[in-house]
Amino acid sequence: MRSGAATWASDGWRRLVESIPAIIQIVVAAMAAYAFADFVLGHRTPLLTITVAAASLGFKRDARPLRVVRTAIGMTIGIVLSEIAVNLLGVGFWQVAVITLVSLAVARFFSAEPGFAATVLVQAAIVVLLPSPAGGPFVRTLDGxxxxxxxxxxxxxxxxxxxREAARAATTSIESFEEVLGMLVVALRGGDIASSAQALDLARTSQAPTDAWADSLGSALSVARISPFLRRYLPELQAQQALQRSMDLAWRNLRVVARRADYLLRDGRSRPAIADAAAQLQTGTALLRESFVDISTLPAARAAFVAIVRRLDPDEVMPHGTARDQGLVLALHPLLVDLLCATGMPLDEAQALLPAL
Incomplete structure (x- = not known):
């Protein structure tokens, strides 16, 4: 096992490498803003150009233009109010308290993120505590x-x-999906209640990576729609958004399957036939994940799901099973439809493949 220090260093290095594009973007924006204010407008030491540009972009996954604009507006309003307060009230202990109060209130209005309030407060503190620059009372507002x-x-x-971020989030979500299926295979094959409980716990905590995938895609699409350099990626991103929505539904149905399996396996009996179906689902999901790297695996993923759905008749899978056994098989039907849709198959075609009951 790696030591805590080695893990920390490895995580830090990975985080640094992943953040290089964001670092470059922030540096370019901050220095361009500083250069314009300094060399073109003649503002001496325009510190707020750097702080506002850097804070508006940040390292967040969500780089939507609307979020950038909202952050910049919130910070600039905080600067404006601080400048007004300084000019009307002066600078002193109680004035700083008033400006701090107003800055935090503005920050909470514009963003629910706790870190944003601290960022706005820093801008206000610069206005209050540093000497006023030459050029008038609202020079720093213009810098913002x-x-x-x-x-x-x-x-x-x-x-x-x-x-890149969207693909990384997609891989994390689908790998977790595969992991839950793998745990269910073990549980169903051996009547293992511990494995089914573990699968259910993981399925219940799966929404965070799925939401991260949706956020990454939403941000990517917003930027690609307005950036001339990224517009060519729009069809690819829109296709992935359709896949993400199908996988979100598949996750919801997988949680239902996991709950039913956990309840069913309390009798300690194995269900190898259902385990085989879950194992085939896991194989198809792995092919679906690989399609992010090699699109040629997508037809193979669809073929794997089609091969399962066509024979997933409860009377054939569990001919001597209880109603609850057959209910678990039936719970796989909507899950398979969602996975087929994730491969690009239209919903009506996917539903038409289900065995007649």
């Missing part, structure tokens, strides 16, 4: 606007690759 505009332009003109 410049930083926000630079952040938005960087989103369009120096975009991060929208496919």
């Amino acid at each position: 606007v410049i930083g926000g505009v630079a952040a938005l332009l960087a989103t369009v003109l120096v975009p991060r690759d929208p496919r």
